Amino acid sequence: MALFEPVIMKGIGEIDLTDIDVYERNGGFAGLRKALREMTPDSVTAEVTNSNLRGRGGAGFPTGRKWGFLPKDGRQRYLVVNCDEAEPGTFKDRMLLEYTPLQIIEGIVISAYAIGAKQAYIYIRGEFLNGSRIFRNALAAASSRHYLGERILDTDFSLDLVVHRGAGAYICGEETAQLESIEGKRGEPRLKPPFPAIAGLYGLPTVVNNVETLCYVKHIIERGAQWFAKIGPEKSPGPKIMSVSGHVKKPGNYEIPLGIPARELIEEYAGGLLPGRTLKAFQPGGASSAALFVEDLDVAIDFDSLGAKRTMLGSGGFVVMDDTACMVNCARTLTRFFEHESCGQCTPCREGGQWVARMVARLEAGEGSEEDLRVLDTINSTITGTNLCPLGDSIMPFLASVLKRFPEEFAAHIAHGGCPLKQTPVGAA
Amino acid sequence: MTPERLARGQELIARYPQPQSALIPFLQYCQEQDGYVTLQAMKDAGELVGVTPGEVESIASFYTLLFKERVGKHIIQVCRTLSCSLRGADELQSYIKRKLGIGHLETSADGRFYYEEVECLAACDRAPCLQHNLEFHYDVTPAAFDQLLEAWQTQPPQPAMPAE
Numbered sequence: 167m168a169l170f171e172p173v174i175m176k177g178i179g180e181i182d183l184t185d186i187d188v189y190e191r192n193g194g195f196a197g198l199r200k201a202l203r204e205m206t207p208d209s210v211t212a213e214v215t216n217s218n219l220r221g222r223g224g225a226g227f228p229t230g231r232k233w234g235f236l237p238k239d240g241r242q243r244y245l246v247v248n249c250d251e252a253e254p255g256t257f258k259d260r261m262l263l264e265y266t267p268l269q270i271i272e273g274i275v276i277s278a279y280a281i282g283a284k285q286a287y288i289y290i291r292g293e294f295l296n297g298s299r300i301f302r303n304a305l306a307a308a309s310s311r312h313y314l315g316e317r318i319l320d321t322d323f324s325l326d327l328v329v330h331r332g333a334g335a336y337i338c339g340e341e342t343a344q345l346e347s348i349e350g351k352r353g354e355p356r357l358k359p360p361f362p363a364i365a366g367l368y369g370l371p372t373v374v375n376n377v378e379t380l381c382y383v384k385h386i387i388e389r390g391a392q393w394f395a396k397i398g399p400e401k402s403p404g405p406k407i408m409s410v411s412g413h414v415k416k417p418g419n420y421e422i423p424l425g426i427p428a429r430e431l432i433e434e435y436a437g438g439l440l441p442g443r444t445l446k447a448f449q450p451g452g453a454s455s456a457a458l459f460v461e462d463l464d465v466a467i468d469f470d471s472l473g474a475k476r477t478m479l480g481s482g483g484f485v486v487m488d489d490t491a492c493m494v495n496c497a498r499t500l501t502r503f504f505e506h507e508s509c510g511q512c513t514p515c516r517e518g519g520q521w522v523a524r525m526v527a528r529l530e531a532g533e534g535s536e537e538d539l540r541v542l543d544t545i546n547s548t549i550t551g552t553n554l555c556p557l558g559d560s561i562m563p564f565l566a567s568v569l570k571r572f573p574e575e576f577a578a579h580i581a582h583g584g585c586p587l588k589q590t591p592v593g594a595a
Numbered sequence: 596m597t598p599e600r601l602a603r604g605q606e607l608i609a610r611y612p613q614p615q616s617a618l619i620p621f622l623q624y625c626q627e628q629d630g631y632v633t634l635q636a637m638k639d640a641g642e643l644v645g646v647t648p649g650e651v652e653s654i655a656s657f658y659t660l661l662f663k664e665r666v667g668k669h670i671i672q673v674c675r676t677l678s679c680s681l682r683g684a685d686e687l688q689s690y691i692k693r694k695l696g697i698g699h700l701e702t703s704a705d706g707r708f709y710y711e712e713v714e715c716l717a718a719c720d721r722a723p724c725l726q727h728n729l730e731f732h733y734d735v736t737p738a739a740f741d742q743l744l745e746a747w748q749t750q751p752p753q754p755a756m757p758a759e
Contacts, residue, residue: 254676254715292660293716295729295757302759328610331759333619334660336714350615350644352657368612411678411719418720453677453715485678485719499677503714509657 169435172421173405174381178265184300186307189268195313197384201276202321205387210280214383216391218403223248223339223376224452224481225556226402226469229383233281235363236371243371245278246348246362247288247380249297250332250339253452254503255483258407258419259377263290263297266381267304271327273380275313276387278325281373285326288377289344292332302329336507340555341374343509354509355555378407398424402468406482410436413443413488424468424479428458431467432486443488447568451480453500454560456567457487477563492587493568493575498523498530504561515558518549522561529576532584539576542569596639600625604643614644618654620758622661627758631662659713660756667702667709669747670755671695672726673735675712678719683736687723688712690737694744709755728755 172178176192183189201210215230236243247270251259262270270288278286290298305327308314316324330348332338338347342356345367366372382404386394394404406424408431411417415437422431428450432438439445447457450467456477458465465471469479487496505523510516525542528534546562553559569576578586596604603624607617618640625636637651655661673679673688692698695708702709718724721733725740732743 251717252715255678255719256715257717257719260717291717292658293726293729296731298759330616331620331623332660333623333658335658347619348611348616349613350618350654352654354657409719411722412681417678417722449677483719485681487681491681495680496677499675499680503676506714 170405170421170423173385174262174266174269174378175407175419175421178261183266183268184264184304186268186304186311189266193388194268195272197387198272198275198313199319201279201387202319202323207280207282210276210387213391214280214386217386217394218391218401219379219382219386219394220402220404220469221376222378222382222406222482224253224454226479229375229379232363232375233277233373235361236281236373237364241370242285243281243283243373244367245274245281245283245286246341246344246367246372246374247274247286247377248339248341248344248374249288249290249294249377250344251291251294251481252336252339253454253481253483254500255409255411255449255452255485256481257409257411258482260291260294260297261407261419262377262381263294264300267297267301268308269381269384270301270377271304271308271314273377273382273384274327275318275325277373277375277380277383279323283373284324285328287328287330287348287367289330289332289338289348292334295331298329298331305329335509336503337509337555337557340557343555344374345372352509354511355557357554399466399468399470402470402479406467406479408435408467408482408484410484410486412448412486413440413491414438414486415440422467425466425471427464428467428484429463431484432463436486439486439488443490445486446489446491447487447493447496447571449477449483449485449487449564451478452483452485453503454478454556454563455480455483456563457571458567459571477567490587492530492585493572494526494530494579495585497565497568498526500564501526501561504557508557512553512555512558514549514552515561518545519558519561521545522549522565526565529579530585532579532582534576534580536580539569539573539580542566596642600639601643604639608644615646618644618646618651619658619661622651622655623756623758626661626756627754630668630755631665662756665702665706666755667707668752668755669707670709670711670726670728672711672713672716674714674716674718674722674724676715678715679722679724682722684723687725687735687737687740691740694740728753729757 220226338353343353347353362372420435501523641648
């Protein structure tokens with residue numbers, strides 16, 4: 167079976183795309199040249215809107231529509247580039263940052279031109295020190311060749327791009343928390359509305375886009391909206407990088423056309439399961455997504471098909487769990503994650519997150535009770551949908567899905583006073 | 596505040612329309628030099644951007660990569676989230692803790708090593724992974740950790756938390 171020919175991952179692992187000469191020789195900055203020299207900002211926006219590109223950071227909101235929300239009132243506006251990748255199971259933005267930073271810069275310049283931003287900030291996760299160094303070098307190289315800065319390529323468009331390093335906080339991937347963080351505050355999400363398009367960074371109109379999204383903008387401008395729109399399902403088109411990890415033979419980033427079955431991603435792209443193992447569960451869209459199971463292997467990987475299964479594509483963090491994985495252990499790991507990362511503003515997320523994490527830890531240790539299971543069953547409605555931002559809504563989906571599918575595993579932990587699987591997670595070896 | 600810090604602070608402020616945006620980058624810069632965010636650094640930061648030291652502390656306490664007390668010269672942060680956990684992170688963690696004789700969030704008595712179990716580092720395809728002074732190490736087995744440890748100990752001293 168022929169795998170999809172990569173678009174934004176093209177050349178990664180084969181040539182050194184951080185070298186600006188190599189990048190230029192391989193089609194680098196062609197999209198930027200076309201946009202700035204041959205297109206108006208409105209026609210760039212129209213192209214992106216017509217492509218039906220949906221944001222690759224997690225929420226899947228149509229990029230062109232997001233840009234269109236900016237008021238035309240003459241106020242300064244900002245582009246904020248979200249490279250705060252921290253959704254468990256997702257490792258695509260870090261790869262793009264380290265291996266193809268100039269493509270990100272090209273996408274940034276085109277997008278800033280479209281929305282009329284003269285100032286952009288890229289928020290790079292604090293842990294990505296190496297990536298931020300690579301990006302700064304790329305930025306210097308791009309500036310020296312006039313792809314950034316004053317009067318880019320002798321056009322009237324100027325753009326300044328500032329690198330802002332995070333300092334350790336998952337929540338700063340949420341767009342309004344990210345704005346707070348750039349403003350030098352605690353990264354606590356804002357109450358919306360107003361949305362960033364109206365009152366964003368420093369109170370001014372702001373667009374926040376993910377780095378993968380911006381990489382696709384470059385190619386949409388080069389090849390046209392129709393090229394992109396015709397890949398995959400109509401309402402959820404285009405290629406997307408899926409980060410596949412866990413119990414597969416070849417964990418890695420794979421650029422797929424949206425709409426392929428989950429089975430194909432696991433078997434054809436990621437090399438299938440480890441020898442002698444059977445599939446137990448998989449998370450299609452990071453820690454925030456509900457698990458799917460062996461009976462769901464034919465689900466199409468795209469925003470709407472996964473949404474119809476009450477889970478989500480999210481950021482594309484695809485985690486595979488085979489029969490050696492204990493679901494209670496997996497749920498404990500993920501509930502502890504959300505407990506740790508709650509910013510603490512909203513009571514249901516802060517307190518509920520702690521209760522849930524403690525109950526699941528208790529169950530895993532064999533000290534839980536039937537009462538814990540009853541509470542976990544009912545707590546969903548009091549945590550989910552009652553918080554300012556999606557973090558609180560992310561605590562329950564995985565846990566609720568495995569509780570429903572494998573209730574006997576939870577019950578067995580109570581009955582055995584611990585894990586009956588005697589799980590020893592083993593790697594590929 | 597030392598003239599050097601003031602100068603760096605002003606450079607950072609110049610990147611942004613509002614001075615407070617330089618607060619976290621300034622604390623990162625101070626931490627690189629001092630090994631952690633000292634009380635003096637918080638006072639300096641407040642003075643620099645025009646907020647109280649209490650506000651600086653509140654902000655600094657939000658971020659896990661800003662250390663409010665002295666930590667080891669080697670900061671070892673091992674991923675504990677799902678993908679690494681599925682591929683041996685738990686065993687690696689136990690091994691490192693035994694080897695270093697310290698637990699989660701602890702610094703060794705000689706001040707050399709700080710150990711922490713952290714959330715997903717975005718290197719799930721090379722699990723289990725860890726960071727040493729923010730540098731990634733992949734597919735870390737106990738044997739591989741022993742080799743890393745030896746290499747770190749012979750390295751020339753470097754900042755545990757580089758700012759940029």
